[in-house]
Amino acid sequence: MEEKVESLVKVKNKLGLHVRPATQIAKILQKRKAKVTLTYKRQSVNARSIMSIMILAAPKNAQLKIEAQGMDAKETLEELLNAFNKKFGEDG
């Protein structure tokens, strides 16, 4: 069954969506099947592309929309939200 879920999320780590968080997002999605889109300031990108995520240059406290579509959309979204909330394992 095709599911479609979405959620708003805030960037909590100090440095924003730089190389390491972008890499982590791509790593999470490597195991998943869902199609995931990140939207920031009306710019939507495919979350599997590290470069695209980084080009958003989202700073701390930026509000992003995550959309996931596919068999494991719900779990994928949960895992991503979890990573954002844990500040991608970074301080501050």
Add this chain to the structure above:
Amino acid sequence: MKMKVQDFYDHYQESLELELTKAQSGMERRIRLAHVQRPGLSLVGYLAKKTDSRILIFGKMELEYLKELSPELRKERLEGVITSSNPAVIVSRGLTPPKELTAHCMDQEIPLFRSTLQSMKLMSKITVILSDAFSPTVSAHGTLVEAYGIGVLIQGDSSVGKSEAALGLIERGHRLISDDVVLIKKKGEKGLIGTGPKLNKHLLELRGIGIVNVAHLFGAVSVRNEAPIDLVIHLEDWDETHYYDRVGLEERFSEFLDTKVPQYLHPVKPGRDIVLLIETTILNHRLKEMGYHSAKEFNQKLLEEIARKKSIGRKG
């Protein structure tokens, strides 16, 4: 490591300007220590400093001192300094060894050489030769090539395509050092030098073709006898579950003889031009050595951009 005196003589006779004297027996003796020593004070009777197991060099000063002694004392002192553990004795500056020295060497079956070089030069040359020959060596499975002046050890499971990658590199004008087995030797504190065993020199083993001689096929320009090991490229079959570096900020290392060498992991799958990827890795590595790190530079720019957006956001 040990080296026969005979081999030492055969290999370095010319560069050390050596000549064998009457005392010729004992050429089968083995050099076990990478040390050469001038007997100096030991000749005066001060034997606290050990001179055993080393190659001894008698220079002008030693011989002049010996000349001043009575024949009996000369004999006694020489017997105290030169024991059967010394693999060889060399007299420098082309001087003539005193009778007692020749006699004692013959008696103990220690080969006595003469060199036209000065003691200092002789010592430093022998030290370099011996420490090179005695430096620790390890053998590694892989193919060593040199491209753009960088020595690259290609490693990975057998049949992953190491030799084929090497062939591609050779075809593009780079050089083969050794296929399949690489002997790695430590050079100085940090450097590693790789060579190949004599038997498979310049040979490449390719599935479906067999053994080919690269030097004959591609010419002398396509081979080298040795190269530094500057980086390691590890080839592996593409693993869907593995996350491969996509940015280039991760740093991996291989270790040989307690020396770290930067390592890159390259997944292999149809459509990935592995030769081109290896060339690109090497060039990027060179660029890094020159102080330009593409990934770091990008990261820096990105962080600046994020910071800029943040301050705009605040003002707004």
